[in-house]
Amino acid sequence: MSNLLPVPEARARILAGLAPLERETTPLAEALGRTLAAPLKALRTQPPWDCSAMDGYALRAADAATAGARLVVVGEAAAGRAFPERVGEGQAVRIFTGAPVPEGADAILLQEDAERDGDALVVGEAVRSGRHIRRAGLDFREGETLLEKGRRLGARDLALAAALGHPSVEVSRRPHIAILATGDELVLPGAEVGPDQIVASNAFAIAAVVAAEGGVPVDLGVAPDDRRAIRAAIESAIAQKADVLVTLGGASVGDHDLVKPVLEEAGVRLDFWKIAMRPGKPMMAGRRDDMLALGLPGNPVSAIVCSLLFLAPAIRRLAGRADVEPVLRPGRLGRDMPANDRREDYMRAALSIDSDGTPVATAYDRQDSSMLRPLSDAECLLVRPAHALAAAAGDPCVIFPLDHPY
Numbered sequence: 001m002s003n004l005l006p007v008p009e010a011r012a013r014i015l016a017g018l019a020p021l022e023r024e025t026t027p028l029a030e031a032l033g034r035t036l037a038a039p040l041k042a043l044r045t046q047p048p049w050d051c052s053a054m055d056g057y058a059l060r061a062a063d064a065a066t067a068g069a070r071l072v073v074v075g076e077a078a079a080g081r082a083f084p085e086r087v088g089e090g091q092a093v094r095i096f097t098g099a100p101v102p103e104g105a106d107a108i109l110l111q112e113d114a115e116r117d118g119d120a121l122v123v124g125e126a127v128r129s130g131r132h133i134r135r136a137g138l139d140f141r142e143g144e145t146l147l148e149k150g151r152r153l154g155a156r157d158l159a160l161a162a163a164l165g166h167p168s169v170e171v172s173r174r175p176h177i178a179i180l181a182t183g184d185e186l187v188l189p190g191a192e193v194g195p196d197q198i199v200a201s202n203a204f205a206i207a208a209v210v211a212a213e214g215g216v217p218v219d220l221g222v223a224p225d226d227r228r229a230i231r232a233a234i235e236s237a238i239a240q241k242a243d244v245l246v247t248l249g250g251a252s253v254g255d256h257d258l259v260k261p262v263l264e265e266a267g268v269r270l271d272f273w274k275i276a277m278r279p280g281k282p283m284m285a286g287r288r289d290d291m292l293a294l295g296l297p298g299n300p301v302s303a304i305v306c307s308l309l310f311l312a313p314a315i316r317r318l319a320g321r322a323d324v325e326p327v328l329r330p331g332r333l334g335r336d337m338p339a340n341d342r343r344e345d346y347m348r349a350a351l352s353i354d355s356d357g358t359p360v361a362t363a364y365d366r367q368d369s370s371m372l373r374p375l376s377d378a379e380c381l382l383v384r385p386a387h388a389l390a391a392a393a394g395d396p397c398v399i400f401p402l403d404h405p406y
């Protein structure tokens with residue numbers, strides 16, 4: 001029996017050949033999902049000065065230490081328009097949220113806690129020094145690094161980057177991922193389906209995984225099980241300078257499984273073929289110059305699970321992400337499980353939360369790698385290590401959550 005490569009080793013070998021792509025500058029408004037190629041420092045301090053957190057009156061707390069105290073309102077400070085003078089003894093300045101606190105004042109009296117009578121201000125409730133003042137630099141100070149290299153930018157990060165003063169950011173180029181489906185039996189959804197044909201589905205999921213991870217999917221369509229057609233599609237990926245070529249199907253040992261020899265003909269040096277995993281055993285990986293070639297099995301579940309465990313980390317590495325490995329979580333078994341064989345199992349499973357908050361994974365009865373319906377239903381993959389012993393419901397296990405968009 002051939003040797004099957006363990007999953008972590010297969011992933012490590014794929015990642016070992018990959019480095020972040022070159023840097024480019026992108027406008028901040030287009031940077032969602034991009035990965036920082038350099039740390040982002042604050043170009044300014046926020047807030048730049050002590051400012052009011054409330055609408056009310058800026059004053060000296062000593063003058064408002066008792067209810068009933070009277071002060072004179074001498075001016076106004078609004079966001080974007082400071083009060084230019086000093087607040088003296090017995091004086092107050094009308095102030096609004098976000099406005100700079102005038103010199104001399106050390107507290108903000110809420111307007112709800114005061115009464116106005118012309119220029120006179122009557123303290124309704126005493127206020128202590130420092131109340132409702134946001135100090136300069138409360139959020140960040142000029143020169144501080146707020147976002148690290150390798151961070152994938154989310155919506156909140158974009159607001160932070162803007163606040164730091166950056167109209168654009170340095171990111172790694174998006175990887176281009178060419179996707180080629182193979183098989184005489186495949187037709188696209190909506191096209192006429194011949195008597196021996198089925199609808200090609202895998203590429204839709206793979207392109208979605210690519211896009212979700214920040215890559216650019218390049219659709220090479222469907223090639224029939226024909227050496228010349230497959231070779232032409234591979235050459236097209238090379239000509240387009242794809243960073244990764246993903247083939248779907250034709251990876252196994254049948255007479256029509258042509259992907260491996262044709263990849264080799266096209267100059268791809270195969271690193272490995274066949275891994276200790278279910279589904280996904282016939283997966284292969286290799287390189288041709290700078291291009292990674294990943295040959296995913298044709299069974300839909302195999303192709304999609306392999307894309308999550310191998311293609312997604314490869315895209316993250318190319319995109320410059322600091323976090324590339326799949327996130328596995330501890331959980332508990334929802335049902336008894338038999339002993340496992342030599343292939344690490346990624347089983348479609350339902351997910352619930354125990355009374356103590358622990359995730360509980362219950363594997364479905366049917367684990368056929370052709371079935372998309374249970375894959376779509378699944379809330380997680382239950383990971384059963386190679387040679388795992390039989391285990392009982394409630395025993396610890398490892399979970400790969402299938403959160404949105406997966």
Ligand SMILES: Nc1nc2c(c(=O)[nH]1)N[C@H]1C(S)=C(S)[C@@H](COP(=O)(O)OP(=O)(O)OC[C@H]3O[C@@H](n4cnc5c(N)ncnc54)[C@H](O)[C@@H]3O)O[C@H]1N2
Pocket residue numbers: 181182183185186198199200201202203248249250251252253254257279280281282296297298299300302369370
């Ligand atoms: N004698 C053996 N046979 C098989 C082995 C083995 O070790 N010895 N391995 C099995 C395993 S495990 C898998 S997984 C499959 C993978 O085979 P291939 O990569 O060669 O896939 P195909 O034969 O091309 O297709 C398998 C299955 O999937 C359907 N398919 C293919 N592409 C698509 C697509 N884009 N969208 C939807 N469905 C697709 C195809 O019609 C087949 O039904 O091999 C086992 N055999």
Ligand code: MOO
Pocket residue numbers: 277278279280281282297299301302369
């Ligand atoms: O590895 Mo295949 O993916 O078991 O069906």
